[in-house]
Amino acid sequence: MTDQTFNPVTVEEIVDHSFKYANDGYRLIQIHCTKTPEEMFIIYTFEKLDLSCESIKANVQVGDTVQSISKIFHPAFLYENEIHDLYGVNFSGMIVDFQGTLYETAVKQAFSITASDKE
Amino acid sequence: MGERTIIPFGPQHPVLPEPLHLDLILEDEKVVGAVPSIGFVHRGLEKLVEKRDFNEMIYVIERICGICSFIHSQGYAQTIEGLMGVEIPARVKYLRTIWGELSRIHSHLLWLGLMADAYGFESLFMHCWRVREKILDIFEETTGGRVIFSVCKVGGLWKDIDNETLKRIVTVLKDVEKETKKMADVFTRDYTVQKRTRGVGVITYQEAIDLGAVGPTLRGSGVVQDMRTLGYAAYGDLVFEPIVEKDGDCYARTIVRVREISQSFDLIYQAINKIPDGEIDVKVKGNPNGEFLTRLEQPRGQVVYYAKGNGTKYLDRFRVRTPTFANIPPLLKMLPGADLADVPVLALSIDPCISCTER
Numbered sequence: 001m002t003d004q005t006f007n008p009v010t011v012e013e014i015v016d017h018s019f020k021y022a023n024d025g026y027r028l029i030q031i032h033c034t035k036t037p038e039e040m041f042i043i044y045t046f047e048k049l050d051l052s053c054e055s056i057k058a059n060v061q062v063g064d065t066v067q068s069i070s071k072i073f074h075p076a077f078l079y080e081n082e083i084h085d086l087y088g089v090n091f092s093g094m095i096v097d098f099q100g101t102l103y104e105t106a107v108k109q110a111f112s113i114t115a116s117d118k119e
Numbered sequence: 120m121g122e123r124t125i126i127p128f129g130p131q132h133p134v135l136p137e138p139l140h141l142d143l144i145l146e147d148e149k150v151v152g153a154v155p156s157i158g159f160v161h162r163g164l165e166k167l168v169e170k171r172d173f174n175e176m177i178y179v180i181e182r183i184c185g186i187c188s189f190i191h192s193q194g195y196a197q198t199i200e201g202l203m204g205v206e207i208p209a210r211v212k213y214l215r216t217i218w219g220e221l222s223r224i225h226s227h228l229l230w231l232g233l234m235a236d237a238y239g240f241e242s243l244f245m246h247c248w249r250v251r252e253k254i255l256d257i258f259e260e261t262t263g264g265r266v267i268f269s270v271c272k273v274g275g276l277w278k279d280i281d282n283e284t285l286k287r288i289v290t291v292l293k294d295v296e297k298e299t300k301k302m303a304d305v306f307t308r309d310y311t312v313q314k315r316t317r318g319v320g321v322i323t324y325q326e327a328i329d330l331g332a333v334g335p336t337l338r339g340s341g342v343v344q345d346m347r348t349l350g351y352a353a354y355g356d357l358v359f360e361p362i363v364e365k366d367g368d369c370y371a372r373t374i375v376r377v378r379e380i381s382q383s384f385d386l387i388y389q390a391i392n393k394i395p396d397g398e399i400d401v402k403v404k405g406n407p408n409g410e411f412l413t414r415l416e417q418p419r420g421q422v423v424y425y426a427k428g429n430g431t432k433y434l435d436r437f438r439v440r441t442p443t444f445a446n447i448p449p450l451l452k453m454l455p456g457a458d459l460a461d462v463p464v465l466a467l468s469i470d471p472c473i474s475c476t477e478r
Binding site: 028030034043045047051074101102103104 | 329346440
């Protein structure tokens with residue numbers, strides 16, 4: 001079964017945790033953002049070939065800059081570009097930076113917290 | 120070094136059924152790089168979860184894709200059931216497995232047809248799709264729909280399949296299996312098929328892991344991983360091993376899918392033999408609260424669902440990490456060094472579903 005624990009970390013700790021997971025034989029299976037009307041979180045999920053899986057979760061804000069883990073886990077660049085385009089969270093050091101053109105949506109940061117969410 | 124040219128491949132291309140878009144960087148006829156663009160048909164379906172009752176949202180989720188529609192609805196239901204601690208009846212687990220494996224057969228037959236079309240084998244393409252129609256007939260008989268079924272709900276199913284119909288499905292599938300075996304021989308032995316696929320787009324074992332490949336793209340490189348071994352639905356009661364090939368080329372990925380069709384027939388027969396009688400739903404009380412992550416095996420590979428509830432009938436978030444999204448980095452690794460003429464075969468070898476990717 002899938003472990004339902006989302007271990008809280010700070011944005012600054014994400015790279016260290018990613019290194020640890022890489023050294024322990026995990027690979028990245030997804031990164032996504034989630035939000036409540038008040039706050040946003042970024043969730044990273046790592047999986048071993050035996051299917052054991054762990055997730056970490058960090059609190060972020062629109063406009064924050066998070067260090068990319070694409071130099072540790074190559075596929076991370078796609079998730080990071082996606083989160084940048086849909087949620088407005090910036091990533092530094094991505095191995096491929098689409099500069100906001102991966103998703104050419106009519107509304108910028110369409111998934112981020114809006115004023116109507118807070119009402 | 121030849122002069123560099125950039126050629127757009129898609130979003131509209133004769134070989135692509137979906138709007139995949141790659142900017143191919145060429146030196147003469149050789150691909151030296153590829154830049155993907157997605158978002159061409161992005162629909163923002165995940166955002167819609169904030170405005171739809173969680174019970175109604177399943178009808179949106181199953182419209183993420185017309186090929187793996189059922190498994191998307193199953194994944195959504197399973198995630199919300201996990202979030203709410205709902206235990207579904209055993210019969211539901213078996214029926215979901217049967218419809219899920221029928222979906223895998225029809226998806227792989229569709230893909231095999233498209234692959235045959237990509238290397239110009241028109242008669243094989245028509246055979247694959249002709250046989251696939253019989254699976255769609257089973258869907259129509261059991262659900263009323265050929266593409267979107269709307270049989271799954273949070274807490275169970277809207278429709279049962281009676282035991283007489285299940286027996287008749289076995290008879291139909293035995294015929295389909297015979298026809299599929301004839302086509303499998305062509306895919307495994309035909310000179311044209313091998314010429315176009317063997318040694319093309321090789322991904323090594325380690326590259327498949329490092330690049331995040333999933334499904335037949337991962338297993339075609341020798342990696343033993345299949346989410347069904349987690350035992351969700353009725354898979355924990357059925358006997359099977361992940362199908363693996365070792366060469367890592369387009370041929371290996373094709374053979375994985377050919378062999379998975381046979382495996383799906385076997386899983387359906389096992390499920391029909393073991394299916395218990397009983398209810399097809401349970402009453403779901405309250406609203407989802409908390410967060411839950413589920414992994415399933417779609418025909419194209421691992422799919423990850425995440426749901427976050429807030430105690431109201433609207434979810435804060437429903438996230439779908441589709442298999443095609445995970446298989447884009449492996450595709451970008453396969454393309455450099457390939458001939459332009461092989462790009463359609465390479466792109467199809469990951470079985471891209473842009474409808475899923477741009478949910």
